[in-house]
Amino acid sequence: MSFAITAAVVSVGTAAYSISSSRKLAKKQDALGREEAAMEKDVTAERVRQIGREESMMREETVAATAASGVKIGSQSTLEVLAEQKAEFARERAITEKVGASRAAAALGNASLRSQTTKYQGYSAAASGLTNAFSLLHMRFG
Amino acid sequence: MKLPRYSSTALPRTEQVDPNLVAAAAQAKTQFVTESLTGLSEFAVQVYDAEQQTKQANAIAKTEADVAGFLASGEWEQEVTPEQKDFMGRTIRESRPMEEKKAEDWATIKKQTSGYLEGLTGRRRREAETALAGIYMKAEIEAQAKADKLRVRRAKNTTFDTVTMLQESGNFSAAREQIDTAAELGILSPAERKSALEQNREQEVLKPYYDAVATQNLSTIEQARAAILTDGSIADAEKRMTVYKQLLAEEDRLQSEEDDNPVFEQNYLKALPRAVDGSLSLDTLIANRDNLTESRFDTLTSIIRARSSNRSAGDFTNTAGEKYINDQIKNLLTWAYRDETVPYSEAVDQAKANILMNPNIGAADAMKALSDIDGYTKSIIDNPDWRQLLDVERASITGMTATGSFMAGDKDVEAEVYESLELGFYRAAMRQGDRFDADKWIAENRFKYRFDAISARAEKGGYNIVINEEATGIDLEKTKIEIINTFRRRTELEPSNDLYQDEEAALASIGREIKYLQKMLGMK
Numbered sequence: 001m002s003f004a005i006t007a008a009v010v011s012v013g014t015a016a017y018s019i020s021s022s023r024k025l026a027k028k029q030d031a032l033g034r035e036e037a038a039m040e041k042d043v044t045a046e047r048v049r050q051i052g053r054e055e056s057m058m059r060e061e062t063v064a065a066t067a068a069s070g071v072k073i074g075s076q077s078t079l080e081v082l083a084e085q086k087a088e089f090a091r092e093r094a095i096t097e098k099v100g101a102s103r104a105a106a107a108l109g110n111a112s113l114r115s116q117t118t119k120y121q122g123y124s125a126a127a128s129g130l131t132n133a134f135s136l137l138h139m140r141f142g
Numbered sequence: 143m144k145l146p147r148y149s150s151t152a153l154p155r156t157e158q159v160d161p162n163l164v165a166a167a168a169q170a171k172t173q174f175v176t177e178s179l180t181g182l183s184e185f186a187v188q189v190y191d192a193e194q195q196t197k198q199a200n201a202i203a204k205t206e207a208d209v210a211g212f213l214a215s216g217e218w219e220q221e222v223t224p225e226q227k228d229f230m231g232r233t234i235r236e237s238r239p240m241e242e243k244k245a246e247d248w249a250t251i252k253k254q255t256s257g258y259l260e261g262l263t264g265r266r267r268r269e270a271e272t273a274l275a276g277i278y279m280k281a282e283i284e285a286q287a288k289a290d291k292l293r294v295r296r297a298k299n300t301t302f303d304t305v306t307m308l309q310e311s312g313n314f315s316a317a318r319e320q321i322d323t324a325a326e327l328g329i330l331s332p333a334e335r336k337s338a339l340e341q342n343r344e345q346e347v348l349k350p351y352y353d354a355v356a357t358q359n360l361s362t363i364e365q366a367r368a369a370i371l372t373d374g375s376i377a378d379a380e381k382r383m384t385v386y387k388q389l390l391a392e393e394d395r396l397q398s399e400e401d402d403n404p405v406f407e408q409n410y411l412k413a414l415p416r417a418v419d420g421s422l423s424l425d426t427l428i429a430n431r432d433n434l435t436e437s438r439f440d441t442l443t444s445i446i447r448a449r450s451s452n453r454s455a456g457d458f459t460n461t462a463g464e465k466y467i468n469d470q471i472k473n474l475l476t477w478a479y480r481d482e483t484v485p486y487s488e489a490v491d492q493a494k495a496n497i498l499m500n501p502n503i504g505a506a507d508a509m510k511a512l513s514d515i516d517g518y519t520k521s522i523i524d525n526p527d528w529r530q531l532l533d534v535e536r537a538s539i540t541g542m543t544a545t546g547s548f549m550a551g552d553k554d555v556e557a558e559v560y561e562s563l564e565l566g567f568y569r570a571a572m573r574q575g576d577r578f579d580a581d582k583w584i585a586e587n588r589f590k591y592r593f594d595a596i597s598a599r600a601e602k603g604g605y606n607i608v609i610n611e612e613a614t615g616i617d618l619e620k621t622k623i624e625i626i627n628t629f630r631r632r633t634e635l636e637p638s639n640d641l642y643q644d645e646e647a648a649l650a651s652i653g654r655e656i657k658y659l660q661k662m663l664g665m666k
Binding site (some may be wrong): 067082098099102103105106107109110114116117118119120121122127129130131134135138 | 153156157159160163164166167169170172173174177178181182184185188189574603
């Protein structure tokens with residue numbers, strides 16, 4: 001086998017290896033991204049649950065304090081306070097959920113971008129190798 | 143009650159996609175697309191340019207080969223083209239000036255070479271055109287120089303012919319003028335002029351002696367031979383002796399002719415019967431015999447012997463004369479057909495001319511001899527058995543039927559093989575006369591002529607012919623291997639090599655050569 005053919009075969013082999021390894025790495029990066037996103041979702045759910053608990057504790061404390069002060073629970077002012085508490089906690093929950101979702105999405109997005117970068121870097125190396133192989137084969141048989 | 147449970151800064155922060163990663167991914171994608179496209183386009187350019195380079199090299203190489211063939215052609219030496227004839231001797235193209243033909247050839251080559259540029263573009267085409275222009279220019283200069291040189295040579299030859307004619311007519315001063323004029327026109331160099339003038343002077347001095355030879359008078363030649371020894375105008379001693387020897391040889395020849403005078407023969411023939419009947423002494427007869435040369439006496443004896451043997455037929459003179467003429471015809475025809483360079487018709491014409499010019503053959507006998515020659519050659523040419531035999535050979539060699547005739551375009555190797563065989567056949571028939579066995583001759587010579595054609599073709603194809611161990615013919619199998627190896631080697635050459643063939647073309651060539659070989663060896 002002549003030098004040109006040997007070199008062409010090596011170039012094609014290198015290109016194939018480059019594509020294969022870059023695809024494997026990209027898949028791994030995607031998997032890591034999915035794992036990070038799932039973790040963000042779990043953390044967010046826990047925070048939302050914690051806020052729910054804090055809300056109920058604060059409501060009980062407010063009711064107890066109101067009763068101790070002799071103010072009627074069903075009075076207008078007490079109801080306003082409880083309503084404001086409810087709205088405040090609802091807003092905090094919404095913000096927490098939105099932030100959690102964005103963090104999960106960011107984790108997935110970053111992983112996808114890393115995966116794409118790796119994949120295209122592998123393809124570029126493969127394209128260069130194949131071009132080299134074509135040139136060598138053409139020199140030999142062209 | 144207001145519930146500032148936390149400040150806005152204590153709220154968790156949202157997270158965005160990393161812009162650096164976005165940029166890196168975009169860059170990687172762009173790099174991939176760019177590198178792929180660049181690689182493909184570079185590869186395409188490389189392939190295209192390699193093709194262009196090969197075409198360019200081929201165009202230049204072919205042109206150089208065409209031009210070299212044009213300049214090296216032996217035709218330049220000819221002043222005019224030969225008249226072209228077909229196999230039957232009919233003129234198919236008149237003769238014309240060679241320069242006209244060469245100009246046509248040159249135009250054809252230029253047209254042909256410009257065709258080699260087809261498919262070449264851009265820089266490669268411009269480079270090839272520049273190279274071709276250079277080749278054309280160089281070749282045209284060389285062709286012009288060649289034509290000029292030939293023109294000068296012809297002018298020189300014409301000058302020398304004219305000078306010779308003037309010298310032969312004794313006009314040596316005009317010959318001198320002719321030499322000087324040619325020198326003034328640049329046809330003769332100063333050295334050539336000097337040499338020609340010296341030669342003219344020498345001819346002038348020697349003319350009286352050559353004139354003496356022309357008189358064919360023995361005493362004049364004798365006087366000239368004596369005079370040349372003391373002639374002070376002849377400076378060159380060697381030349382003086384050369385002419386002296388010529389005069390002496392001519393003198394001897396005339397003396398010998400005089401000795402061989404037919405009158406002596408007549409005297410002897412008249413004396414012979416008288417010696418037989420006793421009215422003349424034998425001494426007188428012997429004296430008459432001594433006047434005859436040996437060859438004339440031998441001829442005379444054979445005639446007398448022939449007349450004696452035919453005496454019983456009662457036609458003493460005619461029969462003997464006829465035999466004598468028959469011998470002459472046979473001798474002349476044998477001479478004619480032994481000279482391989484003389485064509486058939488010219489040989490017969492020469493034989494007839496010799497008979498007509500032979501002083502020993504009378505007019506009536508000569509006419510009869512001519513008629514006999516015509517009859518004899520016609521009987522050979524028109525022999526139907528021989529014709530049939532030759533037609534079979536012709537069909538076998540050329541693939542043409544008996545009724546087909548050769549035209550100018552058919553003048554290929556096979557046609558030449560057959561023509562050569564036919565001529566050889568008739569020559570053998572003429573030489574051997576009644577002993578000629580046509581079938582035997584064909585069997586013995588069939589291969590000889592084909593071998594010449596096969597060898598010529600093999601030489602052209604560049605392969606060797608292997609002769610069998612008995613050296614009686616061709617070893618077909620070994621020759622096939624030679625052919626296959628030769629054409630296989632061509633596929634391994636560089637494509638720019640003239641002998642290069644791709645595998646398909648090489649296989650086709652192998653098939654053609656083997657088929658031809660089988661055909662020439664009479665195989666299916």
